[in-house]
Amino acid sequence: MRIDLHLDGAWVRCAELTLTDPGKASRYGAVTLAYDVPYARKHLLATDLRALAVGVEVNLARRSFAKWPAFLIDLLPQGAAKKRLERDMRLPTSDWELLERGALNPAGNLRIVPPGHTEPRPHPGFELPDMLERGEAFLDYAIEVGAAVAGSTDAQGDSPKYWVVQDHSGKWHPDAGQLGASARRWALLKFPVAEAGTRATDMLRNEASYQQVAKVLGLRVTEELPKFMGGALLIPRFDRRLGAVGEIRLGVESIYSVTGILDSAHESLSHHQALIELGKVMGSAFDGEMLEYFKRDALNLAMGNRDNHGRNTAILKETDHSMRLAPLFDFGPAYLDARNIARTLRWDSEHAGVVDWSQVLTNLVDRFADAGLHAPDFAPVAQGLQEFGKSLNSLPEIMLECGVDASIVDARGEEINRLCRSLIKVVPP
Numbered sequence: 001m002r003i004d005l006h007l008d009g010a011w012v013r014c015a016e017l018t019l020t021d022p023g024k025a026s027r028y029g030a031v032t033l034a035y036d037v038p039y040a041r042k043h044l045l046a047t048d049l050r051a052l053a054v055g056v057e058v059n060l061a062r063r064s065f066a067k068w069p070a071f072l073i074d075l076l077p078q079g080a081a082k083k084r085l086e087r088d089m090r091l092p093t094s095d096w097e098l099l100e101r102g103a104l105n106p107a108g109n110l111r112i113v114p115p116g117h118t119e120p121r122p123h124p125g126f127e128l129p130d131m132l133e134r135g136e137a138f139l140d141y142a143i144e145v146g147a148a149v150a151g152s153t154d155a156q157g158d159s160p161k162y163w164v165v166q167d168h169s170g171k172w173h174p175d176a177g178q179l180g181a182s183a184r185r186w187a188l189l190k191f192p193v194a195e196a197g198t199r200a201t202d203m204l205r206n207e208a209s210y211q212q213v214a215k216v217l218g219l220r221v222t223e224e225l226p227k228f229m230g231g232a233l234l235i236p237r238f239d240r241r242l243g244a245v246g247e248i249r250l251g252v253e254s255i256y257s258v259t260g261i262l263d264s265a266h267e268s269l270s271h272h273q274a275l276i277e278l279g280k281v282m283g284s285a286f287d288g289e290m291l292e293y294f295k296r297d298a299l300n301l302a303m304g305n306r307d308n309h310g311r312n313t314a315i316l317k318e319t320d321h322s323m324r325l326a327p328l329f330d331f332g333p334a335y336l337d338a339r340n341i342a343r344t345l346r347w348d349s350e351h352a353g354v355v356d357w358s359q360v361l362t363n364l365v366d367r368f369a370d371a372g373l374h375a376p377d378f379a380p381v382a383q384g385l386q387e388f389g390k391s392l393n394s395l396p397e398i399m400l401e402c403g404v405d406a407s408i409v410d411a412r413g414e415e416i417n418r419l420c421r422s423l424i425k426v427v428p429p
Contacts, residue, residue: 197338389423
């Protein structure tokens with residue numbers, strides 16, 4: 001199985017992945033992985049966007065893995081996109097088959113071209129209302145070109161999401177990576193989740209307002225904020241941009257990939273573990289990113305975003321070879337979800353959603369030492385959290401000004417007050 005990587009405006013052949021035992025085609029089966037020799041010689045020892053993953057540096061060795069390297073799970077189709085592939089293939093599918101056929105255009109700068117793939121036929125595109133209404137022509141074409149992210153054309157309970165791209169004439173297309181030089185703007189089109197219950201549309205509408213709140217509070221968000229229109233959310237992509245060579249694709253790697261999690265349903269991950277692994281790979285940028293990480297989780301608690309799992313946080317790999325946390329995404333009032341979504345990533349000193357932030361910092365010093373790493377200076381983090389706690393005193397007013405529903409603001413009031421009090425008292429270890 002060939003893996004391509006998008007670099008300097010073009011796809012290049014990067015690596016070859018081989019299934020060691022065809023009878024064990026799950027993510028827990030053995031594989032071998034080798035960078036192509038010409039590619040490896042040119043980018044030797046890279047771990048940034050030129051590498052498949054931060055933990056899979058570019059080299060000339062053929063590596064054997066007893067189970068899949070975790071970056072491959074980021075490429076797998078999820079939810080209803082997976083179900084659709086299984087229906088189209090008309091047989092039970094393994095992880096290997098899904099990877100081979102469903103990773104043509106994932107987030108980031110990697111792809112796997114399926115056997116017998118042909119480029120989609122030219123299409124004149126759609127007006128924005130056609131997409132928002134999910135007309136039959138849009139749906140049929142989106143399915144044909146493989147632009148569904150984790151969505152469904154029916155009410156199967158998964159969030160309908162589609163990669164979309166706007167051309168220079170203003171028309172929109174389901175994005176399978178085929179538009180090339182005529183692309184102007186990239187986005188994710190997200191519809192309400194049927195199983196989320198009666199407030200599914202409210203959740204999506206308020207997700208746009210939540211992003212505005214995060215921007216006001218100084219967190220990292222996309223330059224252009226999401227817009228709710230026609231019952232759907234149009235979310236600008238942060239891993240695509242225009243450059244002198246045309247389309248630039250930045251590297252994206254989830255926290256699950258960075259930490260080696262293959263199956264989040266059966267493998268646990270804490271914030272402490274995530275920060276230690278980020279510290280190993282982000283180098284000098286890590287100290288500056290820690291406060292951003294802490295602020296995001298504090299805001300998750302304040303505003304009721306329980307959907308904080310390790311695939312909703314990622315690192316972004318830039319063309320200058322730097323790495324940082326990707327802009328905030330999937331940030332909304334998940335506490336309203338009828339599926340009773342549980343908060344997944346927690347701190348060691350967290351109990352029933354209440355965090356002792358001073359103890360968190362103390363624990364981190366010990367955790368870094370246990371990992372054989374020098375602990376960062378947490379004094380700036382403690383000071384930053386104190387200041388952030390003071391700014392959250394105005395959070396209810398900010399939420400209202402940004403368009404968050406008054407009922408949500410009222411419901412979050414007690415938690416916001418409690419969080420303000422706890423953050424203001426944070427002391428460094």
